[in-house]
Amino acid sequence: NAGVTQTPKFRILKIGQSMTLQCAQDMNHNYMYWYRQDPGMGLKLIYYSVGAGITDKGEVPNGYNVSRSTTEDFPLRLELAAPSQTSVYFCASGLGGDKGETQYFGPGTRLLVL
Amino acid sequence: GQNIDQPTEMTATEGAIVQINCTYQTSGFNGLFWYQQHAGEAPTFLSYNVLDGLEEKGRFSSFLSRSKGYSYLLLKELQMKDSASYLCAVRDSNYQLIWGAGTKLIIKP
Numbered sequence: 001n002a003g004v005t006q007t008p009k010f011r012i013l014k015i016g017q018s019m020t021l022q023c024a025q026d027m028n029h030n031y032m033y034w035y036r037q038d039p040g041m042g043l044k045l046i047y048y049s050v051g052a053g054i055t056d057k058g059e060v061p062n063g064y065n066v067s068r069s070t071t072e073d074f075p076l077r078l079e080l081a082a083p084s085q086t087s088v089y090f091c092a093s094g095l096g097g098d099k100g101e102t103q104y105f106g107p108g109t110r111l112l113v114l
Numbered sequence: 115g116q117n118i119d120q121p122t123e124m125t126a127t128e129g130a131i132v133q134i135n136c137t138y139q140t141s142g143f144n145g146l147f148w149y150q151q152h153a154g155e156a157p158t159f160l161s162y163n164v165l166d167g168l169e170e171k172g173r174f175s176s177f178l179s180r181s182k183g184y185s186y187l188l189l190k191e192l193q194m195k196d197s198a199s200y201l202c203a204v205r206d207s208n209y210q211l212i213w214g215a216g217t218k219l220i221i222k223p
Contacts, residue, residue, distance in 0.1 A: 040215060041215055042203075042215045042216065043157070043201070043211075102159040104159075105157050105158070107155070
């Protein structure tokens with residue numbers, strides 16, 4: 001199993017540009033998550049999904065959008081990039097809910113907005 | 115509001131024991147997790163506590179007191195590869211993880 005994969009690893013955007021961060025998992029997990037991690041800060045939940053066709057906002061959703069058309073894929077869309085979106089983005093998946101299962105993380109995407 | 119507190123940084127010596135504390139105030143409690151994160155890498159799962167007491171897993175142990183809103187991660191026989199950040203996370207009443215900022219552990223020879 002590849003686990004959770006993310007592309008690209010690193011990207012530089014200009015203010016106002018848009019891009020999609022890709023995330024895929026092959027563990028048949030229903031729950032998927034997008035986090036951002038700023039230097040010296042904890043992970044902040046952007047969006048999450050409990051299954052194909054279902055998405056919901058996390059703590060910091062503004063400026064982002066997601067879709068979940070399949071169990072495997074959970075892309076994150078930035079429509080108008082802003083310097084405040086410079087961060088490391090982690091995608092994670094898990095069984096979720098009341099199960100004790102942990103979340104499994106992808107390697108992250110480092111985004112710089114100039 | 116929801117809050118998780120951990121020390122920002124700790125230093126320990128190779129071969130020694132270190133305890134990393136975590137206190138939390140969250141809306142509901144459905145388990146506490148510890149993750150390890152090496153610089154530039156993704157977090158990886160270390161331990162999970164949902165009942166009070168000590169969970170031991172090799173050189174790592176994690177303790178939970180729900181009444182005190184307190185947990186600690188104990189690392190024994192420290193190795194240089196244990197140099198990393200250790201993240202405490204609590205699953206709240208909505209089953210979402212609330213994350214602490216992490217404790218950077220520096221191991222000296």
